[in-house]
Amino acid sequence: xxRGPNTRLADLFGLAxxxxxxxxxxxxxxxxxxxxxxxxxxxxxxRRWIDMGESxxxxxxxxxxxxxxxxxxxxxxxxxxxxxxxxxxxxxxxxGGGDTPGGLSWAPDRTAAVLTEFTGMDLMLNRRGLMGASGxxxxxxxxxxxxxxxxxxxSAAVPAPRSADAASTDPVGFDRYEAAPxxxxxxxxxxxxxxxxRAWDASRGGGLQRKAVVGQLNEVGGMLAYRHPDHLRxxxxxxxxxxxxxxxxxxxxxxxxxxxxxxxVIAAHxxxxxxxxxxxxxxxxxxxxxxxHLGRPDEALDLMKLxxxxxxxxxxxxxxxxxxxxxxxxxxxxxxxxxxxRTLGEAExxxxxxxxxxxxxTWMQSFDEADMHGMxxxxxxxxxxxxxxxxxxxxxxxxxxxxxxxGGYERSQIFDYLSLASACFIARDPEQADRYARLAxxxxxxxxxxxxxxxxxxxxxxxGQYAGHAxxxxxxxxxxxxxxxxxxxxxxxxxxx
Numbered sequence: 001x002x003r004g005p006n007t008r009l010a011d012l013f014g015l016a017x018x019x020x021x022x023x024x025x026x027x028x029x030x031x032x033x034x035x036x037x038x039x040x041x042x043x044x045x046x047r048r049w050i051d052m053g054e055s056x057x058x059x060x061x062x063x064x065x066x067x068x069x070x071x072x073x074x075x076x077x078x079x080x081x082x083x084x085x086x087x088x089x090x091x092x093x094x095x096g097g098g099d100t101p102g103g104l105s106w107a108p109d110r111t112a113a114v115l116t117e118f119t120g121m122d123l124m125l126n127r128r129g130l131m132g133a134s135g136x137x138x139x140x141x142x143x144x145x146x147x148x149x150x151x152x153x154x155s156a157a158v159p160a161p162r163s164a165d166a167a168s169t170d171p172v173g174f175d176r177y178e179a180a181p182x183x184x185x186x187x188x189x190x191x192x193x194x195x196x197x198r199a200w201d202a203s204r205g206g207g208l209q210r211k212a213v214v215g216q217l218n219e220v221g222g223m224l225a226y227r228h229p230d231h232l233r234x235x236x237x238x239x240x241x242x243x244x245x246x247x248x249x250x251x252x253x254x255x256x257x258x259x260x261x262x263x264x265v266i267a268a269h270x271x272x273x274x275x276x277x278x279x280x281x282x283x284x285x286x287x288x289x290x291x292x293h294l295g296r297p298d299e300a301l302d303l304m305k306l307x308x309x310x311x312x313x314x315x316x317x318x319x320x321x322x323x324x325x326x327x328x329x330x331x332x333x334x335x336x337x338x339x340x341x342r343t344l345g346e347a348e349x350x351x352x353x354x355x356x357x358x359x360x361x362t363w364m365q366s367f368d369e370a371d372m373h374g375m376x377x378x379x380x381x382x383x384x385x386x387x388x389x390x391x392x393x394x395x396x397x398x399x400x401x402x403x404x405x406x407g408g409y410e411r412s413q414i415f416d417y418l419s420l421a422s423a424c425f426i427a428r429d430p431e432q433a434d435r436y437a438r439l440a441x442x443x444x445x446x447x448x449x450x451x452x453x454x455x456x457x458x459x460x461x462x463x464g465q466y467a468g469h470a471x472x473x474x475x476x477x478x479x480x481x482x483x484x485x486x487x488x489x490x491x492x493x494x495x496x497x
Contacts, residue, residue, distance in 0.1 A: 003053035008082035010050050016071045020046040030063045055083050075121040075259055111269045116221035118262060122214050137261055140291055140299030144306040181226055187235050194242045202409050206250025207448030213250060217243040237274025241267045242363055245283050252290050255450045261287055278319055281311030285326050297333035317354035321347045322367045325375035332379045335386035340379055370404035373397045374412055377419045384426045394423035414443050418455045425462035434471045453484060
């Protein structure tokens, strides 16, 4: 049956620059190399996939996903190609794969397969030295539409994934993790590894350990293909959610923006399947922070509405406070000062009403009083671009955050310095601004976070009006000398803005 053109496949085919005959030959060659020598694709079949919306049989979608991933230098999944997964024929709508736009939501028993496929493709890019050079972020409103009803459904009713399904969707060219039972001790070790990765990220940034986190997440995806007892399954999904958030945050930290967004959505799926709706909401709040960083605060607010609505009644006050600070930052970016102040006031009330860090879930223990002040400083500093009077309040919160910062949170400390320096420039205090800018610059050399350099660029623009000031002139020269060139990783971010 003619379903009409597969617009997703057509768009990717255009980016790849192949002819239809060339793609057919590549499919046959790749399939033969991975144990399917009988496959015989030709030009007319490729034309039917693109122009008539015909869905090829397995393993062709997996072969195509691997080929486009290698060609474009970014992760391309079966959904991205506009194909439904095995056993789900006829679900494609207007060139879309899966159940919703962009493949953002999928059937409950498919999350492990999606997770394993995506991480496998990501590891292939790492292994071959490729970085994402194209792709686009999905709008926050589209994510909200895709996930709203799904996030509210009863996670307890989610069936355990079937190992046969996971095996059938493994990406081409990767060694499949054999599904096998694990016990409490193995899960405890995995949970400890999450804490090690989280501590490294907070201290040194996401660049150096991202591949290790993605590899660990890939193995957990394989473990989830086995039918474990319910109490172990939920803990394993919790590990998957925490690792996916870290993979997303580390990807965002180094400028791999569409890749990061996909991990945040995967994390929300994993948390919900583990029965932890607050964790799912927090994962989506990360996607909202990403949107603000990329200059799309309206999309961030869409995501924050979903994060709050889908987090369930069991969300603790400090978690709600954290979500409020992100919403306030988005409001500040839109120049909505009154709304921002009201939201931050609610955040403060929630924060003081909550229990201490030790009583929080592990993924919230880093949101302490220092982080609360740091987010307030960021919100007021952002508002100061619209209302310079907000700079004084930003300075007060940034100084308090710096006083309270614990060791091991060097990246957050750099952000505090930059918020404070920027607020001082806006408040026409170049001497103090110079002091804090230099402290930030000195700390950035040992950190792999690209986001710190993005914030430094924002601060650098504020130095222009003081270029004649002797110390600021020297500072500008030092920043220009230290600023890294936008590497290939930045191209994925640039394509997404």
